[in-house]
Amino acid sequence: MNKSILITGGAGFIGSHVIQLFVEKYPAYTIVNLDALTYAGNLENLKAVEGASNYIFEKADIQDADALTAIFEKHNITDLIHLAAESHVDRSITDPLSFVKTNVFGTVNLLNAAKEFWKENLSEHLFYHVSTDEVYGSLHDGGFFLETTAYDPQSPYSASKASSDHFVRAYANTYKMKTVVSNCSNNYGPNHFPEKLIPLCIHNIKNNKPLPVYGKGENVRDWLFVKDHARAIDMVFHHGKEGETYNIGGFNEWKNIDIVKLLCAKMDGKLGREAGTSEKLITYVKDRAGHDLRYAIDATKIQQELGWEPSLQFEEGIEITIDWYLNNQEWLDHVTSGAYQEYYSELYGKR
Numbered sequence: 001m002n003k004s005i006l007i008t009g010g011a012g013f014i015g016s017h018v019i020q021l022f023v024e025k026y027p028a029y030t031i032v033n034l035d036a037l038t039y040a041g042n043l044e045n046l047k048a049v050e051g052a053s054n055y056i057f058e059k060a061d062i063q064d065a066d067a068l069t070a071i072f073e074k075h076n077i078t079d080l081i082h083l084a085a086e087s088h089v090d091r092s093i094t095d096p097l098s099f100v101k102t103n104v105f106g107t108v109n110l111l112n113a114a115k116e117f118w119k120e121n122l123s124e125h126l127f128y129h130v131s132t133d134e135v136y137g138s139l140h141d142g143g144f145f146l147e148t149t150a151y152d153p154q155s156p157y158s159a160s161k162a163s164s165d166h167f168v169r170a171y172a173n174t175y176k177m178k179t180v181v182s183n184c185s186n187n188y189g190p191n192h193f194p195e196k197l198i199p200l201c202i203h204n205i206k207n208n209k210p211l212p213v214y215g216k217g218e219n220v221r222d223w224l225f226v227k228d229h230a231r232a233i234d235m236v237f238h239h240g241k242e243g244e245t246y247n248i249g250g251f252n253e254w255k256n257i258d259i260v261k262l263l264c265a266k267m268d269g270k271l272g273r274e275a276g277t278s279e280k281l282i283t284y285v286k287d288r289a290g291h292d293l294r295y296a297i298d299a300t301k302i303q304q305e306l307g308w309e310p311s312l313q314f315e316e317g318i319e320i321t322i323d324w325y326l327n328n329q330e331w332l333d334h335v336t337s338g339a340y341q342e343y344y345s346e347l348y349g350k351r
């Protein structure tokens, strides 16, 4: 069947890689990218697919129910992959309501639009919600997050994503919509907005600016290359079982401070600096309020049931990522001008 897939948040970090993969791999599908182009959305991320005959961009806000209905009708949408979200934990601490509006209210709007448009044959159309491992809370005593781990969100961001996951499952149960949810660990790679740890450090090391590290840098995250997440989304979309949840992760845990030191060492080499130069930029800052200690995903289910596994070792992915940022200065200049400067100095003070 020729599908017309609505992908929300396609101008963001992960969405742009998902769009590129689907547009290039599935020429028979029509890929409709719906994005409000917030500070995190950037059409420059999609240069590779601009002009492709199976790609369409629609600027719209998922808070706008009428706009969603119109887009479903205009493009005869058959399936949906939902990534649009407010995604930055620090922003959720200063402005929780905007996370409720987009992540909760916006998701329910999309569910309603899909339910209404597909009402004649709900079971033939898939609503796929892309979510985060942060919904499971924080691990303190070892172990891993499983698909069956109880939700225990600790930040306004994760609370909003947990809520949206619950709504998706509630719509499956109540209205018999065909849904699937995946919960992924931290992504890194090209197109990542430089408010997040890895691109922020690359940008600041290059410009000899302080590297803000929360607390003692002891927090542990599992990291996955963004294109491997996009591949996993492709597999879950095509082969995931209705109503199921899939955890996606890299089995690749790092303390924040160790990632920062790795980036410093690699960048010293690439920039021709004496070893140890960039580490001097590390600046410990007051810990994030309610900072979760450790996230770690058990991705056994998606590996065993769908045959997915990460294609890249972390060090390879980090090399690709650093090189991408060093070779895409214009992209960085655009996203770090204006509003980004104001946001950055509010969070860390003027640098």
Ligand code: NAD
Pocket (backbone or CB within 6 Å): 008, 009, 010, 011, 012, 013, 014, 015, 034, 035, 036, 037, 038, 039, 040, 041, 042, 060, 061, 062, 063, 082, 083, 084, 085, 086, 087, 088, 102, 106, 130, 131, 132, 133, 161, 183, 184, 185, 186, 187, 188, 193
């Ligand atoms: P991002 O912030 O880079 O991109 C979000 C995109 O959504 C942007 O293009 C933005 O313009 C768009 N958007 C925001 N509000 C919107 C609205 N109201 N209407 C329409 N579009 C809107 O985020 P990301 O890192 O690419 O994350 C994408 C999804 O994956 C999110 O749902 C996030 O929770 C989830 N996720 C992210 C990670 C990660 O490490 N980045 C890990 C697991 C899951």
